[in-house]
Amino acid sequence: MIHPARLGTRFTSALRSPRLTSQLGLWLAAAIAICFGTGLLSHLIQHPPWWFTWPSRPVNLYRVTQGLHVATGLAAIPLLAAKLWSVYPRLFTWPPVRDAAHALERAGVAALVAGILFQFVTGVLNLARWYDPMPFFFTAAHYWTAWLAVGGLLLHVAVKLPVIRAALAGPAAPAADAATPATPATPATDAAAPADAVPGGLSRRGLFGAVGGAAALITATTVGQTVRPLAGIAVLAPRDPRIGPQGVPVNRTAAAAGVLDRATDPAYRLEVTGPARTLRLRLADLAALPQHTADLPITCVEGWSAGATWSGVRIADLVAAVGGGPRDAVLVESLQETGRYRMSTLDAPHAADPLALLALRLGGEALHPDHGFPARLIAPNRPGVLQTKWVARIVVRR
Ligand SMILES: Nc1nc2c(c(=O)[nH]1)N[C@H]1C(S)=C(S)[C@@H](COP(=O)(O)O)O[C@H]1N2
Numbered sequence: 001m002i003h004p005a006r007l008g009t010r011f012t013s014a015l016r017s018p019r020l021t022s023q024l025g026l027w028l029a030a031a032i033a034i035c036f037g038t039g040l041l042s043h044l045i046q047h048p049p050w051w052f053t054w055p056s057r058p059v060n061l062y063r064v065t066q067g068l069h070v071a072t073g074l075a076a077i078p079l080l081a082a083k084l085w086s087v088y089p090r091l092f093t094w095p096p097v098r099d100a101a102h103a104l105e106r107a108g109v110a111a112l113v114a115g116i117l118f119q120f121v122t123g124v125l126n127l128a129r130w131y132d133p134m135p136f137f138f139t140a141a142h143y144w145t146a147w148l149a150v151g152g153l154l155l156h157v158a159v160k161l162p163v164i165r166a167a168l169a170g171p172a173a174p175a176a177d178a179a180t181p182a183t184p185a186t187p188a189t190d191a192a193a194p195a196d197a198v199p200g201g202l203s204r205r206g207l208f209g210a211v212g213g214a215a216a217l218i219t220a221t222t223v224g225q226t227v228r229p230l231a232g233i234a235v236l237a238p239r240d241p242r243i244g245p246q247g248v249p250v251n252r253t254a255a256a257a258g259v260l261d262r263a264t265d266p267a268y269r270l271e272v273t274g275p276a277r278t279l280r281l282r283l284a285d286l287a288a289l290p291q292h293t294a295d296l297p298i299t300c301v302e303g304w305s306a307g308a309t310w311s312g313v314r315i316a317d318l319v320a321a322v323g324g325g326p327r328d329a330v331l332v333e334s335l336q337e338t339g340r341y342r343m344s345t346l347d348a349p350h351a352a353d354p355l356a357l358l359a360l361r362l363g364g365e366a367l368h369p370d371h372g373f374p375a376r377l378i379a380p381n382r383p384g385v386l387q388t389k390w391v392a393r394i395v396v397r398r
């Protein structure tokens with residue numbers, strides 16, 4: 001049996017060094033910062049606190065921020081893998097903890113790694129719409145773990161700052177890094193001794209090429225779910241944004257939402273309630289109102305998006321018809337009786353935007369039942385989950 005103290009000598013790559021770990025860490029931190037910022041933004045848009053308002057323009061802004069959220073999260077996976085590879089021999093350092101401070105630092109790193117892995121795994125499961133392995137509500141777990149992971153990350157960077165500084169300022173030659181601990185703060189066990197290196201192993205440039213290549217490949221084969229010119233090569237994206245009824249994907253069909261009968265019932269009435277009156281409108285009444293057309297995307301939080309041409313009645317016109325005004329918010333309710341996305345709120349900037357429609361038509365045809373027939377909400381610069389389908393009721397909120 002090998003004594004644990006000798007295990008370290010079996011990790012032979014001379015590439016491992018505080019410098020390599022720091023450089024990978026820098027890229028990883030940049031990706032995580034964008035991913036966290038855009039994720040937080042998406043959360044704020046969906047659950048706005050009183051101090052937060054989200055504009056209705058530019059119409060594609062959320063498409064960009066949520067596309068970045070998913071793309072940076074995916075691209076960070078090979079970066080994390082490489083960074084963990086660069087330090088994992090330390091799992092076997094002996095003794096495992098030197099003192100209380102060291103124990104705390106190691107526990108912090110363990111929590112941080114667990115948090116980030118949880119984010120990547122749940123994020124990918126959500127993209128794949130595979131909820132079985134997640135016995136919790138994805139959105140809440142993904143949101144709160146993000147705070148834990150980012151807190152852990154800031155702490156980790158703070159603790160490691162002297163090492164990171166010295167490593168990044170130090171000489172570029174990896175052998176020199178590995179041979180001389182960069183600062184007294186760096187324990188001698190930080191890197192395998194270059195004497196152990198396997199000649200002809202992966203070069204530093206080769207490693208960065210492989211990691212960068214993997215990140216680029218993942219991005220190129222998934223980002224087409226929102227960047228249309230790349231749709232043809234998006235072989236790893238779970239969703240082809242060009243495929244679906246009327247050329248637009250569907251997340252929840254009318255049958256799955258249990259609304260097919262009521263949506264196609266000739267007795268359908270849209271109820272519009274405002275400070276002055278309540279209107280009950282037949283589909284023919286809605287079609288007789290002034291119709292407007294808007295080119296707007298469906299932007300799913302899952303990272304896919306699809307632009308389409310919608311036409312129907314302006315939300316602002318309906319609000320005005322029941323005595324509301326441009327400073328009012330609007331509650332939109334679906335025929336769907338249960339489910340998290342049966343309702344949404346349009347804040348005043350969105351409700352008053354002339355592009356916010358109660359859409360009756362998609363691409364010049366009546367809405368397909370799966371796209372929300374007889375009427376769906378479509379408004380600019382909003383997550384897909386807030387674009388309520390099969391609208392039954394609109395309530396003006398002062
Ligand atoms: N009533 C209702 N509306 C809904 C949903 C839903 O489950 N129920 N899903 C939302 C989600 S998650 C998205 S991404 C869009 C998808 O719209 P589409 O199916 O018309 O493309 O509809 C939204 N509207």
Ligand SMILES: [Mo]
Pocket residue numbers: 251299300301302384385
């Ligand atoms: Mo969605």
